[in-house]
Amino acid sequence: MLCLSWRPYLLVLLFLCLAGHLNTFDVIVGNNELVYNGFPPDMNLGGQALWRGNFLSLTGALGGTSGHVFCSYPLSFQNHPGSPISSFSTTFVFVMDFNNHHKGNGLTFMLSSTSDLPDNLPGQYLGLPYSNSDVHVFFAVEFDTVLNPEFGDIDNNHVGVDFNSLVSVESQTAGFYDYIGEFQTIVLESEKTVQSWVDYDSKSHQLNVTLAPCYISKPQIPLLSTTVNLSSLLSLGPVYAGFSASSGKGSSGHYVLGWSLKLDGVAQPLDYTVLSIREFESHGPNYLIRGAPSIVLAVFLIVLAVLICRHLRKAKEDDDWEIKCGMPSFTYKDLVTATEGFSNKMLLGKGGFGRVYKGVLPTTTQHVAIKRVSPESKQGKKEFMAEIAILGHVRHRNLVQLLGYCRYKQELLLVYDYMPNGSLDKYLYDKNTPTLDWARRLHIIKGVASGIFYLHEDWEQVIIHRDIKASNVLLDDDMNGRLGDFGLARLHDHGVDAHTTHVAGTWGYIAPELARLGKATKATDVFAFGVFIIEVVCGRKPIGPASTSGDLLALADWVRGTWQGGSIIDAVDSELKDYDTTEVELVLKLGLLCSHSLSRLRPCMRLVMLYLEGGARLVDFQPASLVAGGREDEKVDEAVCASSATTVTIISGR
Incomplete structure (x- = not known):
């Protein structure tokens, strides 16, 4: 009771102490726009990144660190497959503070297919991934202060454009063109605040990067203008926007003070008065943390309140644990x-x-x-x-x-x-493990389907797994497939909509409507299962490079193209030597149907089980019928298990 009765007074006192001494921040967040005039503490931070007052610190005090920060929710640059990809415009204010003349490595603005980046990367990689991955795509504009010729750098003070590689597509010395068109160099490590604008036209693939000292209007001539096709990143689904940075051997800081981004429009100007740029340049980041003596008092009061409440909160948490989880x-x-x-x-x-x-x-x-x-x-x-x-x-x-x-x-x-045979993905991709024959693969597929059917239909509540993939299928002593890792799973009553409202899962298994709406359903699980069974038959990962262009391609699209180009059997894993072509064809076509871009055209798991066990016959359909003709109605009737695309022929005697 002490904790609850004191809390309002402590909060009021804290507000009074802080008012006038700490900068406020102004945040606008929408489906196609974000504006951060100062940053709230709910950003997605990784590595050494910290929220400090109302700005972001990407690298810690120690040398040799990296950090990254992303907007707390992903952006969608495409409404549905086949629709136009959005252009974007963004602007941000940053500063590099290199103490004791130790150089940092630099900072980047980035768009990424995942927000799960390694936490401690070597300094020269700017916090960006340095090993190619067929499931990770990124675009970055780097503000680099170290010369790395192997990455295409032209000097040790430059701006570069990177796409899925640390080798820059284009690079220019940092600076800007003044009002008479003369080039003025900007020294990135000068501890002065700098503003950058990045504008991308998705139709022409034109990318412009502009730089200027703060308080100078956006120059008419961009520093760097190049052509780069970002479609393979922006069309995959949700994209995470944010920043990364790394420091060298000595202490150095990389800070972002404000950020604005807009899809299909011009990013809103930042409010310099809220960003407190002058205070930052006059005193450095430590001044903003130290503040006035009243802040020290406020911190003391916070600590006191925490100490008073901690014991009561811990007791309540222990009770909650035992109620929800048992002893x-x-x-x-x-x-x-x-x-x-x-x-x-x-x-x-x-x-x-x-x-x-x-x-x-x-x-x-x-x-x-x-x-x-x-x-x-x-x-x-x-x-x-x-x-x-x-x-x-x-x-x-x-x-x-x-x-x-x-x-x-x-x-x-x-x-x-304990599952002695490990996860299924090891047997699909590790050349040091024996190849699974077709009978074993089909047995595993049927087992996983049975488990999902139980989760969706047979248990007392509906369980949406949300992360069905090969690495989450474990193999027991008898090589039976068992679905695991329910950390993302959610449950709800039968006949009631799920309440999940954010994207979760693994790239390549995420259904289009989940990426667009953030709502997980039984149909989104069916989509992931469809990708999974195609993966098991083909021995290929859900997203991989196309054979000709080298661009990334979804596995289901590759199989559909193989089918259109000749025989769907041509997509079978080359390691499989002896298999039943009828069974393989059924599983591949069923996988394509389950991973249909329109959720209302996917079969439910009850039908999937019937198809796999021979209790129902999958009617013939053509690969062209798998391509959505238009945008799906957002309100899908999940009670409809199948439509005309999944006509059911029940075989008697089953």
Whole structure:
């Protein structure tokens, strides 16, 4: 009660202390526009990036660090497949503060197919990925202060354009053209605030980059003008917009003070009075953090309030855990013993969520898999509780079984049945593993379909998995496929719409309407399952380079093109030597139907099971029928399991 009764007074006092000493920020966020005159603390931060007052710091005080920050929600540059791609315009104010004459490496504005970037990249890579990936596409405008000739740099103070590679498409010395057309150099590491404008025309593929010191109007002549086709990035689905930076061996800072972006229009001008540019240039970033003595008092009051409330909040959290998840099933000591102190030799794998270890329980000698959720995982606690709430109650032979959990201080651990044969993707792409024959692949496909059908139709509530993919299918002793990783899963009552309203999943398996509307449904799971079964048959990843142009191409589009060009059987994994062509053709066509761009034309999992088990016959259809003719109605009747494209012929006796 003390915490609740004191909180309003502390907040009012804090506001009074801070008023007049800290800058405010003005934020506009919409479907096709964002304006940050100063930044709120809810940005998606990674690496060494920090929110400091009302601006963003991308690199820490120590040298050799990198950081990145993205808008908290992805942008959609295309309404639906085949529709025009949006142009964009953006402007931002930044400053590079290199203490003690130590050089940093630079800063970038970037658009990326994922916001999940590595946290600690070498300095010369500017916080951008330096290894090519067929599932990761990025575009960046770099403001670089180090000469790297191998990346196409022309000097150590330049602006460059990068597309899916650190080798610049175009590069120019940093500067601007004044009102009489004379070039004026801008020294990026001068600790002065600089404004940049980036404008892209999606029709002509024209990209203009303009630079100027703050308080100077946008120059009429761009610093850099080049042609670059960003369609392979902007047409894939949701795109994450933000910034990255890296420092050298010494301490250096890279800061973004304000940012405006608009699709199919001109970005709004930034409000310099809100950005406090003059204060930043006069005193540096530390001044804005130190502030006035009243801020120290406010901080003291905050600490006091936190200390008063922490114990009560912790008690309430413990009650919530036990209500939602039940009592912990394992002790931390037992799990440390089981994994030999979380030894690297017991490590099975790792990802953005944390690490998975093999373990042997000391009391029963049972072999288990233990997921140790990383404290830095952005969604760790939420996903941890989702797994317990869902997997702790469902039981199915084709779902990974959760045995229990442990919560100890900041440690979150989940304990599962051990799957000795690992994940399916290893058998599809690792040349050191034996090739799965067709009978085994079909058996795995049917098993996963059975598990999804159970989640959608057979359990007491509807469970939307939201991350169906080969790496989340684990293989037990008998090579049965079991669907796992329910950290993104959501459940709702039968006959009621799901309430998920943001994009989640893995690139390549995300349905078009999910990317556009952010609403996960049974149909979006069916889409991912369709991509998954095509992947199993073809032995190819969901997104890969086209054979001729080298551009990225969705796997379903590649299979459809193969079918149109001759026989759909030509898409089968070349490693498969002995298979039933009728079964392979059925699975490929079913995969294409499940991954149809219009959700109302996808079969439900009940029909999928009938098709796979021979209880219903999939009628003939042509590849042209898989291409959407227009925009889908946003209100899809999920009770409709199939339409004319999935006419069902029930075979008697089943």
